[in-house]
Amino acid sequence: xxxxxxxxxxxxxxxxxxxLIIGFIMMVFPFYWMVISSIKPREELLTYPPxxxxxxxxxxxxxxxFSLIPMQxxxxxxxxxxxxxxxxxxxxxxxxxxxxxxxxxxxxxxLFTLILGSMMVPWxxxxxxxxxxxxxxxxxxxxxxxxxxxxxxxxxxxxxxQMISTIPNELIDAARIDGCSEPYIFWRIILPLxxxxxxxxxxxxxxxxxxxxVWPLIIIHKSDMRTVPLSLAVxxxxxxxxxxxxxxxxxxxxxxxxxxxxxxxxxxxxxxVFTGLKE
Amino acid sequence: xxxKKKFSKRTKWAYIFIAPAMTILTIxxxxxxxxxxxxxxxxxxxxxxPKIVGLxxxxxxxxxxxxxxxxxxxxxxxxxxxxxxxxAVSLLVSLALYQKVKFITLFRTGFFLPTVTSIAAVSVxxxxxxxxxxxxxxxxxxxxxxxISVLQDWLMQPSTTLPAIIxxxxxxxxxxxxxxxxxxxxxxxxxxxxxxxxDGVTSWEKFWYITLPMLRPVMLFLVIMSxxxxxxxxxxVYIMASTTEYFGGVLYSALTIVPYLYERAFKRxxxxxxxxxxxxxxxxxxxxxxxxxxLSKFYEE
Numbered sequence: 001x002x003x004x005x006x007x008x009x010x011x012x013x014x015x016x017x018x019x020l021i022i023g024f025i026m027m028v029f030p031f032y033w034m035v036i037s038s039i040k041p042r043e044e045l046l047t048y049p050p051x052x053x054x055x056x057x058x059x060x061x062x063x064x065x066f067s068l069i070p071m072q073x074x075x076x077x078x079x080x081x082x083x084x085x086x087x088x089x090x091x092x093x094x095x096x097x098x099x100x101x102x103x104x105x106x107x108x109x110x111l112f113t114l115i116l117g118s119m120m121v122p123w124x125x126x127x128x129x130x131x132x133x134x135x136x137x138x139x140x141x142x143x144x145x146x147x148x149x150x151x152x153x154x155x156x157x158x159x160x161x162q163m164i165s166t167i168p169n170e171l172i173d174a175a176r177i178d179g180c181s182e183p184y185i186f187w188r189i190i191l192p193l194x195x196x197x198x199x200x201x202x203x204x205x206x207x208x209x210x211x212x213x214v215w216p217l218i219i220i221h222k223s224d225m226r227t228v229p230l231s232l233a234v235x236x237x238x239x240x241x242x243x244x245x246x247x248x249x250x251x252x253x254x255x256x257x258x259x260x261x262x263x264x265x266x267x268x269x270x271x272x273v274f275t276g277l278k279e
Numbered sequence: 280x281x282x283k284k285k286f287s288k289r290t291k292w293a294y295i296f297i298a299p300a301m302t303i304l305t306i307x308x309x310x311x312x313x314x315x316x317x318x319x320x321x322x323x324x325x326x327x328x329p330k331i332v333g334l335x336x337x338x339x340x341x342x343x344x345x346x347x348x349x350x351x352x353x354x355x356x357x358x359x360x361x362x363x364x365x366x367a368v369s370l371l372v373s374l375a376l377y378q379k380v381k382f383i384t385l386f387r388t389g390f391f392l393p394t395v396t397s398i399a400a401v402s403v404x405x406x407x408x409x410x411x412x413x414x415x416x417x418x419x420x421x422x423x424x425x426x427i428s429v430l431q432d433w434l435m436q437p438s439t440t441l442p443a444i445i446x447x448x449x450x451x452x453x454x455x456x457x458x459x460x461x462x463x464x465x466x467x468x469x470x471x472x473x474x475x476x477x478d479g480v481t482s483w484e485k486f487w488y489i490t491l492p493m494l495r496p497v498m499l500f501l502v503i504m505s506x507x508x509x510x511x512x513x514x515x516v517y518i519m520a521s522t523t524e525y526f527g528g529v530l531y532s533a534l535t536i537v538p539y540l541y542e543r544a545f546k547r548x549x550x551x552x553x554x555x556x557x558x559x560x561x562x563x564x565x566x567x568x569x570x571x572x573x574l575s576k577f578y579e580e
Binding site: 016017019020023024026027028030031033034037045046047048049050092093095096098099100103104105106108111114115118120121122123124125126127128129130131132133135148149151152153154157176182183186207210211213214217218229230232233235236237240243246247249250253254257258260261262265268269272273275 | 289290292293294296297299300301303304306307308309310311312314315318325371372375376378380385386387388389390391392393394395396397398399400401403404405406407408410413414416419423450453454455458459462504507510511513514517518521537540541544545550553554556557558560561564565568
């Protein structure tokens with residue numbers, strides 16, 4: 001009886017690990033194939049049967065990437081936009097989140113409902129007028145166009161409001177009685193106490209900006225203002241068959257996210273779970 | 280008197296705190312949502328002033344635009360496969376990750392990886408895997424396993440373009456879905472499982488009568504989110520299925536609604552027409568969400 005149970009357990013474990021290992025390989029293989037293809041010498045890239053490793057790694061394609069196109073400029077654009085947008089989002093979302101969580105003012109519920117409601121509207125609905133507005137403001141092909149519309153969004157405000165709601169009112173009231181001003185309370189009490197929430201929002205915002213594709217595609221038509229994902233799409237249509245070059249580009253664009261993910265997985269998972277709780 | 284003054288001062292600060300955020304949202308979200316509604320009744324190329332055409336855009340789309348219906352058909356095909364298969368696979372993954380396994384962090388990282396990487400980059404990688412000659416990795420593997428005998432040009436033949444994109448999308452969605460499902464599994468109280476254990480319930484019964492019902496709210500959320508996202512598929516089609524003649528696959532075989540909308544709006548500058556497309560998409564998504572909500576209420580009772 002006991003040995004039967006033991007056998008069953010072994011079989012179960014075997015099935016479990018087989019599933020996990022096969023699944024893991026299927027999930028990770030495209031990334032492995034990308035990196036290995038980017039460092040294979042030309043003559044090994046197109047061989048049959050394809051080889052899964054290389055003994056003569058080369059950085060030829062990475063050199064090409066920086067000489068054929070201004071990749072350093074695209075990296076700068078992406079980093080600059082993603083960092084700026086992250087900072088403004090943290091600041092403006094927590095500012096508004098504080099007001100919505102801890103203040104009473106006329107129109108509060110209406111405005112908050114409006115913000116929540118706007119999260120239900122698919123981006124396709126507002127992208128055309130947004131494009132027209134940015135064009136009228138003369139912000140096409142500029143950092144203004146890439147940054148200002150993304151400085152704050154409904155999700156960030158909602159997220160920070162939920163985080164700040166959990167801060168006890170007594171702390172804020174005590175500070176008010178001591179004569180602290182509202183900006184002081186925000187800066188010295190609310191922000192420090194929201195650190196975990198801010199960290200999650202920061203990673204999330206940075207990630208979505210770094211990976212953002214559609215908006216740059218629509219408003220950037222000048223080569224030197226492209227972001228990394230956009231440059232990949234252009235590379236894809238101009239050098240579609242130079243897969244070594246494409247894989248080098250893809251590797252560079254993915255690398256920062258993989259590093260962020262490996263070290264800050266906890267925060268990312270927390271943020272994703274939060275999106276699942278908003279219903 | 281004094282308290283009233285203090286209160287109003289505090290209120291003043293609240294308005295100052297929300298002002299920057301509300302300004303940005305008003306200019307780039309609230310106004311555009313309303314503006315595109317009005318634009319959808321006009322003909323507008325972005326240069327000359329919009330010309331009011333009444334319902335013409337909607338009527339043309341619905342009755343005289345075969346490409347739109349092609350896009351709808353393709354989108355439905357995409358949704359019908361991506362959503363159920365994606366969630367079913369993710370459920371298996373999350374159940375496996377929920378077990379006490381060794382190297383859990385490693386496995387978890389692997390499964391979640393596509394969630395954090397850009398669809399643009401991942402699409403470029405999959406184009407290489409799907410490459411049409413013998414150097415394409417998928418062709419190599421499938422030939423080796425004896426599944427295909429003729430090399431397939433996956434992204435250049437009308438019959439396989441959309442399925443190829445669907446497979447990649449399912450792969451890309453597993454991470455997000457599993458994270459949500461795993462959090463759902465972790466929120467099921469252990470005491471329920473312990474009680475079931477005492478009652479001698481088999482693992483299949485446990486899954487069918489305890490786990491699944493407990494996961495229902497999470498599953499409903501995922502089905503809704505996944506459907507909404509799938510209706511909006513864009514990057515994959517843009518990068519993997521665009522040739523010089525065709526936008527969205529040879530013979531428009533992978534043209535879905537959003538790439539079509541993009542093409543009308545930003546390649547041909549039919550901004551009024553594209554706005555009408557956007558509102559139609561909005562309505563489709565809204566109706567589907569409502570149906571899901573109603574269905575879930577119906578099943579709860």
